[in-house]
Amino acid sequence: MTNTIPFLDLSAIHDPLGNELAAAFDRVIKSSVYVMGPELEAFEHEYAEYCEVEHTIGVGNGLDALRLGLLALGVQPGDEIIVPSHTFIATWLAVTDCKAIPVPVEPEEGTFTISARSVAAAITPRTRVIIPVHLYGQPVDLDPILALSRARGIKVLEDAAQAHGARYKGRRIGSHGDAVAWSFYPGKNLGALGDGGAVTTNDSDVADKVRKLRNYGSSRKYEHEIQGCNSRLDPLQAALLRIKLKHLDTWNNERREIATSYHEQLSDFERYGIQLPRDVNWAEHVWHLYVIQHPRRDLLQAQLTRAGVATQIHYPKPPHLQPACSGITAFEKKFPVAEKLSREVLSLPIYPGVPRNTAKMVAKIIREHLS
Numbered sequence: 342m343t344n345t346i347p348f349l350d351l352s353a354i355h356d357p358l359g360n361e362l363a364a365a366f367d368r369v370i371k372s373s374v375y376v377m378g379p380e381l382e383a384f385e386h387e388y389a390e391y392c393e394v395e396h397t398i399g400v401g402n403g404l405d406a407l408r409l410g411l412l413a414l415g416v417q418p419g420d421e422i423i424v425p426s427h428t429f430i431a432t433w434l435a436v437t438d439c440k441a442i443p444v445p446v447e448p449e450e451g452t453f454t455i456s457a458r459s460v461a462a463a464i465t466p467r468t469r470v471i472i473p474v475h476l477y478g479q480p481v482d483l484d485p486i487l488a489l490s491r492a493r494g495i496k497v498l499e500d501a502a503q504a505h506g507a508r509y510k511g512r513r514i515g516s517h518g519d520a521v522a523w524s525f526y527p528g529k530n531l532g533a534l535g536d537g538g539a540v541t542t543n544d545s546d547v548a549d550k551v552r553k554l555r556n557y558g559s560s561r562k563y564e565h566e567i568q569g570c571n572s573r574l575d576p577l578q579a580a581l582l583r584i585k586l587k588h589l590d591t592w593n594n595e596r597r598e599i600a601t602s603y604h605e606q607l608s609d610f611e612r613y614g615i616q617l618p619r620d621v622n623w624a625e626h627v628w629h630l631y632v633i634q635h636p637r638r639d640l641l642q643a644q645l646t647r648a649g650v651a652t653q654i655h656y657p658k659p660p661h662l663q664p665a666c667s668g669i670t671a672f673e674k675k676f677p678v679a680e681k682l683s684r685e686v687l688s689l690p691i692y693p694g695v696p697r698n699t700a701k702m703v704a705k706i707i708r709e710h711l712s
Contacts, residue, residue: 345649346690346699349528353694354592358584362534365580372576377556380576384583385539391506391586392515394541396548399574400555403502403524406538407435409572410520411470413540413550414496416441420469425455426659426679428474432500433660435522437669441469445661447678451619453477453632457485464489470496475504475514477618477655478530478596478629483509483517498522505531506593508625515541520551525574525582530596530629531589533578592693596628599691599700603631606704613711616685630655634685642687644710650703653688 355362369380381399389397400406416422418440424432426445436443446459453476460471471490473481481499490497497518501507505523507514515521525537540551550567553560558569600620607617616634620626632655635641642652659679660666690699 346651346696346702348651348653348688348690349692350694351527351532353692354585355534358588361584362581365584366577369577369580374576376575377573378576380583381574381579384574384579384586387583387586388539389541391513391589392521392541393513394516394521395543396541396545398540398542398548398551398555399579400538400540400551401572401574402536403522403526403538404431404435404438405555405570405572406502406522406524406540407431407472407498407500408438409551409554409570410498410522410540410547411435411439411441412554413547414470414498414519416469419467421465421467423455423460423463423468423471424660425472425474425476426661426676427453427656427682428476428500428660429502429656430660430663430665431502431524432472432474433666433669436472437666442467443660443666443669444468445676445679447676448476448682450634450678450682451616452479452621453618453682454479454481455486456482457489460486461489464493464495468493468495470498472498472500473518474500474502475507477632478503478507478627479618479621480504480507480509480514480624480626482621482623487517496520502526503529503629504627505529505629506589507627510623516543519544520547525578530593530627531582531585534581535578537574537578537582539574593627595693596691597626599695600626600628600631602700603689603691603703606700607633607707610704610707610711613707615707615711628691630688631691632686632688634682635687636685638685638687641707641710645703645706648702648706650699650706651690654683654686655688656686657683659683 385397502524525533558567
């Protein structure tokens, strides 16, 4: 049947901004500046200010943000990079693109993020960078990981592709680690109308390196200091992101209200095997996704689909089981937490403008299915 409640409806976000977005589009067209330029510089300044950080460098997409961030931190072929076992594959691909070795560690169930305890057990003399992923909008508990990394001389590159506007201990995500990688894929909390990404940092040397790497290794036209690539956030996307950035906090507050409604409606479902995502008092979750767990996830998803509620699975197969990663990593260890999550996680609809009865409707369907 046609979904009564879609998993994501971007028109609910974009339609109220139609005139503003159109004006920004026209402004870029009339400027005749379609690569780099003042529109991109303005967004970089505004996003840096929003994230409470010194530098924002716009790049082509989230994967490039991770990859160029790693290169700017000095990653060399053969270096070991600690990554979560449960994450989108881009976190791993950025590592392998640098010819480095991903070393997976298991997440904590409930928050879905890695901890200093799991990271410490994976560190070797070849460890160069730790990549904590603020998965689903939930910030990682960073202080213990940062203390561990500084004591060992290891860099930290945060993957904040799903955490726009989140806070850790009162401070915006964006500057805790040595660098932070962002994606502006359309479905993100702050999404472009196409691909886009950025790196934020307080380290001027890292910022300078990323700027060169994204632009053919050049800071001055036809002078190429290092080997780089072409990965520049284009002015049109920058202009549209500038409009949407002004609304991000309002949208995130709405996401929190929807998550609270899910909490209230589903809180007594533990007896049915439903596990709800865990909020923590040291961070401000932005609920990019609302992810529950159930051991019979596929049957539950099918029932919701029949009732007109669209859901998704983030993620149905962990990176270490993907054919693309076969033979890449130098480990033989199994990752039972990641594999269990891949069988049990289910993402429910959550976005600004989602129908207000969604949580009640979902709870009713789940109750009928499981009781």
